[in-house]
Amino acid sequence: MGLEIENRPSELPYIERVWRSRSDDVGQMTSIATSHWELVFWEHHGQVRAAVLGPEPKACPAPVPKDATFFGVSFALGTSMPHVPINRLVGGNAEIPDVTRRSFWLKGSAWRLPDYDNAEAFVRRMVREGIVDCDPIVPAVLEGATPDVSERTLQRRFVAATGLTRGAIRQIHRARQAGVLIQEGAPAQDVVHRLGYFDQPHLARSLTRYIGRTATQLSAPDRTDALSLLYKTSSSVPA
Structure with a gap:
């Protein structure tokens, strides 16, 4: 019951994560903050749709079509x-038109729908054709x-490439790390020291803003209150 999510890392440097999920008797989730943009496909009642999802600067509620695959x-x-x-996509999305079960249109060309197992081949083609840079x-x-x-040039290029400042990326990344650690059973005070928060109230504000959960809620998750993908990374908090 709820939102079942499977995900994996990728050896391709253009990809942060590949994921798939299925909704079962859930109509809404909390979409946690993320500094990454995504290309998402979903099928609901026989209709296939696709969209480019921009970075999310804070946690927010998001509708989930029931009995859908993503x-x-x-x-x-x-x-x-x-x-x-x-x-233009920060906190928003751009739907891709003319999607069928077999193909969709992207920048004037027909593309076969990718899947969980061939995502790397799909993105390599995007790179070859200059769609992704x-x-x-x-x-x-x-x-x-x-x-x-x-520093000014660096900040400008970060915003142009990611839609976010380095500071925003750092705060989002740290909050997601904190959320994973608390889910794994780490005491809040240990997370404060490990990730460089000022104190527990600072951690609490960060979790509420970027994860949409308190430490207590993360420690004992409610499967009826769905949360979007929160995974453990091997990287440190961005400088």
Whole structure:
């Protein structure tokens, strides 16, 4: 019952995560904050639809069609579709028209619908055809590099590539890490020290804003109150 979600990492640097899910007797979920944009396909009552979902700067309620199946590709930070400016998608989405069970149209070409197992081949084609691009400065900085550009230039490129500032990305990433740690049983005080929060009230405000849950709610999740994908990453909090 509820929202069943399966996900996996990818070896392709353009992809952050590949996921699929099924809704069962659930009409709404809490969509937690995310700094990544996604390409999502879903089928409901025999109709297939698709959309580009932008970054979510805070947790918010989201409708879920009952008895539907979903598949999505979450793209890595710095990756974008130049013909769809990401700053227009922050907190929103752009639906893709003319989707069938077999194909959909993207930038003037017909594409076969991807699935959970061939997402990498699909994204490689997007890269080859120039539909997806990546600003290399973003992943470099997130991995600790210090590029020879001004701070102003760096911030401008981050916003252009991700739709968010470095500070917003850092806060979202830290809150998601905190949520995972608390779900795994870590005491709130330990999470405060481990992730650099000022104190427990600071952690509580972060969880409420970005995850839409308190530490108590994360410790004892209610399956009837669905939460979007929250996964453990191997990366540290962005600099």
